[in-house]
Amino acid sequence: MAPANEPLPGTSDLWEPEVTDWVLLEQAARDIFGRYGYGELRTPIFERTDVFVRSIGDDTEVVQKEMYTFEDRGGRSLTLRPEGTAGTMRAIACHGLADGEQLRVFYMGPMFRGERPAAGRRRQFHQVGVEAVGGLEPYQDAEAIAMLVHYLEAIGVSGGRVRLNSRGLPEDRAAVSAAMRQHFAPRAQDMCPDCQRRLDSNVWRILDCKNPACQAAVEGAPKMVDLLGDESRGFFAAVCRGLDQLGVAYELAPRLVRGLDYYVHTVFEVVHSGLGAQDALAGGGRYRIGLPGVKRPLDGVGFAAGMERLLMARESLGLKAAGRPGADVFIVALGDEAIPAGLGLAQALRRTDLGLRVLAGLGGRSLKAQMRAAHREGARWALILGDNELAAGTIVCKTMATSEQETVRRDDLADWLRKAAAAPAAAAPATASTP
RNA sequence: GUGGCUGUAGCUCAGUCGGUUAGAGCGUCUGGCUGUGGCCCAGAAGGUCGGGGGUUCGAGCCCCCUCAGCCACCCCA
Numbered sequence: 068m069a070p071a072n073e074p075l076p077g078t079s080d081l082w083e084p085e086v087t088d089w090v091l092l093e094q095a096a097r098d099i100f101g102r103y104g105y106g107e108l109r110t111p112i113f114e115r116t117d118v119f120v121r122s123i124g125d126d127t128e129v130v131q132k133e134m135y136t137f138e139d140r141g142g143r144s145l146t147l148r149p150e151g152t153a154g155t156m157r158a159i160a161c162h163g164l165a166d167g168e169q170l171r172v173f174y175m176g177p178m179f180r181g182e183r184p185a186a187g188r189r190r191q192f193h194q195v196g197v198e199a200v201g202g203l204e205p206y207q208d209a210e211a212i213a214m215l216v217h218y219l220e221a222i223g224v225s226g227g228r229v230r231l232n233s234r235g236l237p238e239d240r241a242a243v244s245a246a247m248r249q250h251f252a253p254r255a256q257d258m259c260p261d262c263q264r265r266l267d268s269n270v271w272r273i274l275d276c277k278n279p280a281c282q283a284a285v286e287g288a289p290k291m292v293d294l295l296g297d298e299s300r301g302f303f304a305a306v307c308r309g310l311d312q313l314g315v316a317y318e319l320a321p322r323l324v325r326g327l328d329y330y331v332h333t334v335f336e337v338v339h340s341g342l343g344a345q346d347a348l349a350g351g352g353r354y355r356i357g358l359p360g361v362k363r364p365l366d367g368v369g370f371a372a373g374m375e376r377l378l379m380a381r382e383s384l385g386l387k388a389a390g391r392p393g394a395d396v397f398i399v400a401l402g403d404e405a406i407p408a409g410l411g412l413a414q415a416l417r418r419t420d421l422g423l424r425v426l427a428g429l430g431g432r433s434l435k436a437q438m439r440a441a442h443r444e445g446a447r448w449a450l451i452l453g454d455n456e457l458a459a460g461t462i463v464c465k466t467m468a469t470s471e472q473e474t475v476r477r478d479d480l481a482d483w484l485r486k487a488a489a490a491p492a493a494a495a496p497a498t499a500s501t502p
Numbered sequence: 503g504u505g506g507c508u509g510u511a512g513c514u515c516a517g518u519c520g521g522u523u524a525g526a527g528c529g530u531c532u533g534g535c536u537g538u539g540g541c542c543c544a545g546a547a548g549g550u551c552g553g554g555g556g557u558u559c560g561a562g563c564c565c566c567c568u569c570a571g572c573c574a575c576c577c578c579a
Contacts, residue, residue: 373579438539
């Protein structure tokens with residue numbers, strides 16, 4: 068295949084029948100999130116670069132090396148959104164939010180990060196996410212997590228594990244970092260070079276390191292939750308209490324940190340064993356984001372799930388796309404007069420209240436070839452229209468599943484189809500074969 | 503950005519030690535059956551062997567470069 072026709076690395080074309088699965092994820096999101104009072108928000112796919120930098124944090128991996136940033140003709144720096152929260156917050160700030168007002172939104176769509184593609188990681192990937200903004204209630208966090216679990220159930224993804232931790236408030240961080248440094252400094256010589264550097268720059272991340280030596284050093288590390296102030300500890304306890312009430316199973320993950328700067332208090336993720344190395348299905352937490360022109364930072368809680376990964380999890384569980392449904396009617400037209408007549412007949416049938424899916428053989432191919440096409444398209448009925456039938460004002464109706472056929476007057480065709488459609492469908496509805 | 507594996511027909515893949523005209527299955531088209539699908543049978547179309555360079559009398563096969571895909575690291579969804 069000519070490279071010029073291939074999609075860019077980390078992007079892909081999406082064909083039937085996979086599209087059917089995507090639609091399923093989207094519809095389930097609208098259904099489930101709607102039950103919790105969330106409404107859909109669609110924000111632009113690109114924003115001014117600083118929208119992302121200021122809320123994600125310029126110190127983060129995402130901002131430092133993963134963003135698709137470019138200049139428009141006016142020389143402004145724009146960026147393809149690498150995640151959904153920043154744009155959502157910008158939109159809410161623009162829209163305005165009264166003191167005490169709460170807003171619940173969900174979104175879905177493509178996100179962009181300039182990473183090396185791997186299993187479950189693409190440069191254009193898709194997330195479905197939610198944000199509950201304008202409140203500082205621990206039970207909001209619990210409900211958001213419960214909603215995520217509910218959604219996963221709705222799309223058939225079982226086997227996910229909820230991992231939960233708290234990063235506390237910004238004012239807790241100095242104490243936490245100091246305690247961490249105290250623990251890791253004596254062990255530094257055993258740790259990987261990255262983590263030796265992190266000792267100064269980013270102690271928290273050492274907790275996340277997958278290097279075996281570093282994990283050993285992490286073993287006896289103090290639990291983050293124990294280092295937090297009273298307010299943060301109380302908040303976290305309330306989140307756990309809420310989850311218990313909601314019947315959500317979770318596990319404490321003292322080492323869970325997450326990569327974006329805006330998180331405060333609760334952080335969580337859902338991991339799944341069917342995904343390979345990138346095992347995070349969804350992640351989220353509580354955040355506090357300051358925006359220009361807004362007096363107080365916005366508090367909120369949300370999560371995002373990777374749609375590609377949801378699909379991978381479904382696949383690992385044996386859930387497959389059903390594919391596009393077959394045609395109801397295939398019109399087999401024979402002869403110079405009948406072919407255009409078949410074109411008109413197809414349109415007339417599509418416009419009836421029967422909601423029929425109608426295809427017509429338009430190319431003057433042989434009867435046999437058209438019958439093959441009818442079969443391949445999964446048609447329930449083949450309607451044969453030759454010059455003979457045209458002259459007689461009739462049409463031959465063949466039921467594919469039984470091979471029975473009868474000659475029907477054109478005037479009676481709609482009634483015939485209505486009756487045939489009402490009759491119990493033959494066996495399993497056929498599925499069109501996919502090109 | 504670093505590393506490993508893989509690129510042969512629309513798809514999934516064979517291809518021996520470097521040796522004549524690169525194969526199979528599936529799919530597509532046509533015919534067997536003049537106006538009747540599936541199953542069966544026969545035939546046909548379809549290839550710059552990812553691309554470029556090199557070694558050789560001769561390269562799908564060996565060497566170098568490059569592009570792409572997959573996987574892993576980093577990080578995350």
